[in-house]
Amino acid sequence: MKSPVDDVRRRVQQDSLGHRGRRDDPLFRVRRLLRRRADRLTERGWDRLLAALAAGDVDQQIGLTWIAGQDLRAIFERRTRYAAEQHLHRWLTHCADTEIPELHRLARTIDAWRGELLAYFDTGGVSNGPTEAMNSLIKKVKRVGHGFRNFDNYRLRLLLHCGVDWQTPQPARIRGRLPRLAA
Structure with missing residues (x-):
């Protein structure tokens, strides 16, 4: 799945190195860690992520985008719609204040879907x-x-x-008896 963190990482790599990510590039090696939730990172994962960001993210754009993504996920951990609205408003303001175009685009999308996202709290977390x-x-x-x-x-x-436990009914018999053999 494409994410703003991936877009920023690609842009920063292209601008700083002049080519797409390669196996030996520090940011390319942690691209999957950048998609992971902060609470799911191991200690080794944190060390790798911080080392890669220190080596390849010179103007902290990738780090800021990753933090914004973690903060966006935190909206759904709120207990009430009001608390989520407040958190979302702060998040949108933060994204508008940055100089990262990918965050601006994400903020516009999230703002356009604000009502649908906050409906999560009205329905008790039920999803389609x-x-x-x-x-x-x-x-x-x-x-x-x-x-x-x-x-x-x-x-x-x-x-x-679809993984449904099913029983196929036996087809109805067309004939009630065996046909006669004419010999």
Whole structure:
């Protein structure tokens, strides 16, 4: 998944080194750590991340963007909508005060979706995500199947891929008895 931290890292690497990230570049080596939540970093991960930022992030743009991402995640740890609104307002103000264009773009997007994001607190944390994931999986199975001609096969394939515990009913018998043999 593309993130503003990745965009800033790529831009900073291109500006400072003149090429895309390579295996030996310090920022390229920690690109996956930059996507991880702060509370999920091990002590070794913190050491690697801080060393890479010290070596490759000369104007602290990557570090500031990473901190902004962690702060954005913290909005959903708030207990009430009011506290989340206050935190979001501070976050948007912070992003507007920086000189990082990727953060400006992210802040505009988050501001446009403010109502939908804060609806998380009105619904008790209920999300439509599982439904959307299932719909995406159904569309993928249909696309891979190149158009099923038999609905029963399509249904079975969907049940198999979606991980549903299913029992296929026996088809109804067309004939009640065996045909007579004419000899």
